[in-house]
Amino acid sequence: MTRLRWERRAAPPAWLTPALPVLAVAATFALTAVFVVLSGAGPLAAFNELFVQPLTTRFTVLEILVSATPLLLTGTAVAVAFRTGYWNIGAEGQLLAGAIAAAGTGTLVGGLPRPVALLAMGAAGAAAGLGWALLPALLRVRFDIDEVVTTLLLNPVALLLVTGLLNGPWRDPATGFPESERIAASAELPPLLARSRLHLGFVVAVALVAVAWFVTTRTPAGVRLRAVGLSPHAARFAGIDVRRHLLGAALVSGAIAGLAGVSEVAGIQYRLTEGVSPGYGYTGIVVATLGALSLPGVAFGALLLGLVNVGAGTAGRRLGVPSQLGQVVQATLLLVVVALLVLRRYRIVRAGRGARP
Amino acid sequence: MGALTLALLAAACGGEDVTAPADTGGATAGETTGDATGGTATGDATGGTATGTATGGTATGAATPDATGEATGAADGDVLKVAFVYVGPVGDAGWTFRHDVGRQELEEALGDRVETTFLESVPEGAQSERVFEDLARQGNQLIFATSFGYMDQMLAVAEKYPDVVFEHATGFKTAENMGTYFGAAEEGRYLEGMAAASASPSGELGYVAAFPIPEVLRGINAYTLGARSVNPDATVRVVWTSTWFGPDIEKEAAESLLDAGVDVVGQHQDTPAPGQAAEEAGAKWTGYNSDMEEFAPEAWLTATVWDWGPYYIRTAEAVLDGTWTSEQYYGNMADGMVTIADFGESVDDETAAMIETRRQEITDGEFAPFTGPITNQAGEEVVADGEVAPLEDLLATDYFVEGVIGEIPAQ
Numbered sequence: 001m002t003r004l005r006w007e008r009r010a011a012p013p014a015w016l017t018p019a020l021p022v023l024a025v026a027a028t029f030a031l032t033a034v035f036v037v038l039s040g041a042g043p044l045a046a047f048n049e050l051f052v053q054p055l056t057t058r059f060t061v062l063e064i065l066v067s068a069t070p071l072l073l074t075g076t077a078v079a080v081a082f083r084t085g086y087w088n089i090g091a092e093g094q095l096l097a098g099a100i101a102a103a104g105t106g107t108l109v110g111g112l113p114r115p116v117a118l119l120a121m122g123a124a125g126a127a128a129g130l131g132w133a134l135l136p137a138l139l140r141v142r143f144d145i146d147e148v149v150t151t152l153l154l155n156p157v158a159l160l161l162v163t164g165l166l167n168g169p170w171r172d173p174a175t176g177f178p179e180s181e182r183i184a185a186s187a188e189l190p191p192l193l194a195r196s197r198l199h200l201g202f203v204v205a206v207a208l209v210a211v212a213w214f215v216t217t218r219t220p221a222g223v224r225l226r227a228v229g230l231s232p233h234a235a236r237f238a239g240i241d242v243r244r245h246l247l248g249a250a251l252v253s254g255a256i257a258g259l260a261g262v263s264e265v266a267g268i269q270y271r272l273t274e275g276v277s278p279g280y281g282y283t284g285i286v287v288a289t290l291g292a293l294s295l296p297g298v299a300f301g302a303l304l305l306g307l308v309n310v311g312a313g314t315a316g317r318r319l320g321v322p323s324q325l326g327q328v329v330q331a332t333l334l335l336v337v338v339a340l341l342v343l344r345r346y347r348i349v350r351a352g353r354g355a356r357p
Numbered sequence: 358m359g360a361l362t363l364a365l366l367a368a369a370c371g372g373e374d375v376t377a378p379a380d381t382g383g384a385t386a387g388e389t390t391g392d393a394t395g396g397t398a399t400g401d402a403t404g405g406t407a408t409g410t411a412t413g414g415t416a417t418g419a420a421t422p423d424a425t426g427e428a429t430g431a432a433d434g435d436v437l438k439v440a441f442v443y444v445g446p447v448g449d450a451g452w453t454f455r456h457d458v459g460r461q462e463l464e465e466a467l468g469d470r471v472e473t474t475f476l477e478s479v480p481e482g483a484q485s486e487r488v489f490e491d492l493a494r495q496g497n498q499l500i501f502a503t504s505f506g507y508m509d510q511m512l513a514v515a516e517k518y519p520d521v522v523f524e525h526a527t528g529f530k531t532a533e534n535m536g537t538y539f540g541a542a543e544e545g546r547y548l549e550g551m552a553a554a555s556a557s558p559s560g561e562l563g564y565v566a567a568f569p570i571p572e573v574l575r576g577i578n579a580y581t582l583g584a585r586s587v588n589p590d591a592t593v594r595v596v597w598t599s600t601w602f603g604p605d606i607e608k609e610a611a612e613s614l615l616d617a618g619v620d621v622v623g624q625h626q627d628t629p630a631p632g633q634a635a636e637e638a639g640a641k642w643t644g645y646n647s648d649m650e651e652f653a654p655e656a657w658l659t660a661t662v663w664d665w666g667p668y669y670i671r672t673a674e675a676v677l678d679g680t681w682t683s684e685q686y687y688g689n690m691a692d693g694m695v696t697i698a699d700f701g702e703s704v705d706d707e708t709a710a711m712i713e714t715r716r717q718e719i720t721d722g723e724f725a726p727f728t729g730p731i732t733n734q735a736g737e738e739v740v741a742d743g744e745v746a747p748l749e750d751l752l753a754t755d756y757f758v759e760g761v762i763g764e765i766p767a768q
Contacts, residue, residue: 059494063487167599167766176570176755176765177506178599179482195517197486268483274599275482314491317476324446324478 003351012344017292020340021304024290025051027340028333035328039321049315050308050329060310062196066268068306070095070277072205073260074284075291075298076212077253082293083216084249085229090136090151091257092281093158094129098258100162101128102265103170103272106183117186118200121262129258130251132158137250141243147250155281163274170272180272189267201263206299208256213295225249257281283334290337292344308333437677439463439669440497441475442488444504445602445627451646452601452627453477455663456503456526462666463673471673481506489514493521499676501669502526504601505570511535522676527572529752531683538668539572540688540695543579543751544719545661547726548697548712549643550583550593552658553621555708556641557584560591563614564623565631567601569765571754573625576661578758579726580623580643585760587711594619595763604630615640621658632656641703648698657701659712664693687748690720727751732759 033043054060074091081088088094101124109117136150166178173181189199216222227235228245236242264276287305291297312326319325441460445453460473474497479488485507492500493514499522502511508528515523515535523535531537553562562584566573577595584591594617596610607626611634614622621641624631629652635642636653644660668688675681688694697716700709718724729740733756740746757765 057494059490066487163599167597171569171766175505176574177568264483273482275480275484278480278484310487313487317474322477 004348005351006346007349009345009347012292016344017294017297020292020337020343021290021300024333024337024340025304027336028329031336032325032329032332035325036319036321039319039325041319041321046315046319046321046325046329049318050311050326053314053318054307054310059196060314062193062198063310064303064306065202066197066199066306067309068302069199069202069205069267070260070264070280071283071287071302071305072202072209072299073263074257074280075287075302076205076209076295077256077260078284078288079291079293079295079298080212080216080225080256081249081253082288083229084225084245085232086137086140086246086250086253087148088133088136088151088250088253089148089285090133090154090281091253091260091284092277092279093151093155094132094254094257095261095264095277095281096155096158096162097128097132098125098261099265099272099276100158100165100261101125101258102262103180103183106187106266106270107181108184109187110184112186114186114190117184118189118266121187121266122204122259125258125262125265126255127258129261130255132258133250133254137247137254140250141247162272162276166272166274172271178274182271183266187266188270189263197268199263199267201267204259205263208259209295209299212256216295257284260284286334286337289341305333435470437467437471437499437673438495438497439471439473439499439673440492440495440501441473442479442485442492442500442502442504442507443475443477444479444481444506446477447475449602449627450629450649450652451644452663453503455646456501456665459665459669463669466666466670467673467677470677479507483510486510486513489523490517493518498522499524499673505568505572522681524672529685531685533683536683536685538672538686538688540663541690542572542661542663542695543575543726544690545695545697546576546579547583547586547719548716549623549659549661550580550585550591551587551712551715552700552704552708553580553623553641553643554584554587554591555705555711556658556703557588557591557619557621559618559620560588561619562591562593562621562623563611563617563619564593564595564625565607565610565614566595566597566625568599569597571752574757574765575751575754576625577761578754578756581758581760582726582731591760593623593761593763595757595761597763597766598626602627604628607631608634611635612638622656629653644698650698650701654701655703658704659700660698662696662698664696667692668694690716691722733757734759734761 029047036043036046054064074095077091078088102121105121105124109120132154136147136154139145139150140147166180170180172179189201192198192200192202216225224240225245227238227240228242232242260280261276265272269276283305287301288298290301308330312330316322316326441456443453443456447453447457457475460475463471464473476488479485481504489500489511501524503526505527508525508530511523511525512530512532512535515532519534521534525535525537527539528537554560564577564580566577577593581593584593594614596613598606598610600606607624607628607630611622611631615634615638621643622631622635623643624645626645629644629649632642632644632649632653635656640656641658642653642656643658646660647662649660650657668686672681690696715724725745727740727746729744730738730742731740733739736759739756757763
């Protein structure tokens with residue numbers, strides 16, 4: 001019997017990055033087929049509904065872009081931080097901070113012209129996201145306190161802040177429902193097309209992905225950021241101020257995540273709600289890792305997860321299976337992606353072959 | 358990019374069964390709204406694919422991926438496609454369960470003339486907008502949304518699809534093609550309160566409540582008034598859960614009330630979980646939505662029960678006949694939309710007879726739960742002696758009556 005073992009890779013092979021999403025979709029398909037069959041539907045029909053049908057109508061294609069918009073932003077936020085070696089797990093909390101700021105600003109800018117109102121909301125949201133990222137970043141660069149823990153733990157704090165506001169001072173006085181007052185009309189991100197929810201936030205998100213790509217790959221600052229991420233010791237030896245770059249990446253990451261909150265409040269919800277983010281910050285980590293921390297990869301990952309999200313929303317009903325199946329498929333895809341990432345670091349070899357460590 | 362390429366390729370091959378069912382079926386609804394713009398409003402050329410909606414029988418079981426056969430069925434103008442959007446799972450044994458029973462009654466009553474489909478556990482808020490739009494695009498001519506938090510999203514989609522009839526339970530916003538429906542749960546709540554106070558040696562009752570919106574406040578007030586009609590010193594302690602459906606949270610909230618010393622638990626929640634907490638503590642329980650006796654038989658007293666089927670049948674018939682108009686329907690015990698469940702063994706004969714008498718008076722219109730004098734928590738008179746609170750006031754309830762312990766979070 002052949003014995004297998006894991007072996008660490010020096011670097012992931014070039015073919016792996018594009019192959020991962022295909023592998024992930026295929027593995028998800030195989031794993032969930034069991035449940036699809038148990039629910040009484042055909043696996044091929046399920047695949048068709050989840051991954052293909054959403055691409056066949058204008059409505060669903062635009063909805064994929066709507067779904068992808070916050071993921072483009074949180075994915076970029078995570079990728080920028082991770083590339084610098086700053087493990088920001090707090091995009092969710094930073095997004096919520098941005099959403100709170102946007103909802104608050106949005107009700108105050110009623111009299112202002114739309115560009116001014118939108119800029120004010122954007123600035124407030126970015127500042128709030130940055131502010132939410134500041135404490136863990138300072139703790140990291142000053143005292144070397146692990147940011148994975150601190151950024152993660154601030155997420156539920158942000159959610160509690162949202163819940164507290166909505167069940168307290170910001171509760172909608174008209175309905176008593178835990179939603180904030182609707183933002184001013186001039187503070188709404190305008191739709192891009194008639195009869196669609198796709199809004200200006202999508203253009204901003206795409207532009208930010210492009211800017212982030214340019215900065216990280218085409219500027220000296222980007223080179224330094226990546227150097228810090230690849231090897232802080234070597235970067236320090238080369239005269240780079242590692243702390244300053246870590247701090248910068250952490251804050252930029254927080255600001256971008258904050259903008260995701262602005263985009264959802266000003267483009268979709270028009271108010272703060274407890275459901276403003278169904279985990280966009282966490283999904284941003286999956287988007288960024290699925291995209292191998294490259295910005296084109298982030299764009300691809302956000303679109304793929306947007307597709308699955310839209311497909312999962314309707315597949316259940318169309319197939320006549322419980323609607324929870326869509327959620328099962330989404331969750332499986334996320335788990336499979338994370339599991340497959342191990343292949344970037346390790347490969348499986350037969351015992352006795354390959355280089356010994 | 359492999360997956361996308363593959364998907365696009367498959368889309369190119371599989372995209373032939375695209376039809377525009379909304380155009381064929383929309384006429385019926387369009388005539389009734391008086392805003393018949395024909396197919397143009399829904400005529401977004403790509404249309405939807407007419408796949409997978411179950412015909413007759415159960416909506417989930419019979420679905421087949423055979424798109425062509427079903428597309429033909431949908432094109433038949435006599436079949437009304439009706440969709441239901443639920444906030445919880447149909448297995449919640451409460452709110453959503455009762456709506457789904459109503460859906461099944463609709464199918465039984467109208468047979469081949471309707472084709473129903475439902476979506477369960479759809480989150481309230483922005484995410485629901487895609488669901489409503491998708492249902493409208495799939496050629497559903499009548500869409501029921503059964504939770505308050507769908508209001509703005511349904512209204513937004515209703516404006517885009519004037520040929521589709523939208524019906525929103527518990528809300529207050531309407532359009533020419535969007536009506537609302539709900540009922541006087543307070544009539545049942547009052548009777549529940551009577552049963553609760555009769556079963557409570559201490560006179561301290563508890564109430565697990567979802568959100569401080571008028572619908573819930575009204576129910577708590579009626580419960581308290583009913584309880585104090587039996588025991589003038591009775592109190593009702595309220596805790597908020599901020600969720601309609603959350604078995605764990607509902608149960609924990611009930612436990613916190615029991616720890617505080619209440620011996621009967623009431624609820625405005627979707628599941629029997631508060632009853633299970635009462636059962637474990639040896640306390641009594643009034644449920645909500647359905648006859649939940651089986652979940653906590655020792656604790657069970659009674660519950661306000663919804664009967665949605667007749668309304669769903671009438672509404673679907675009106676859309677089929679072209680007589681549907683947008684209205685704000687408010688059912689009650691007289692029309693049968695609201696009723697109470699059979700009493701549990703903990704309700705003695707004397708109490709049962711007393712409640713039955715009151716119930717008959719309510720049904721006959723001889724008694725209204727909100728008859729003055731009614732004072733609020735601060736002791737101020739809100740309904741004068743002998744007067745009956747008008748419905749518009751009740752629909753905007755924003756106070757607790759005297760006897761309620763708890764506060765309405767900042768308004």
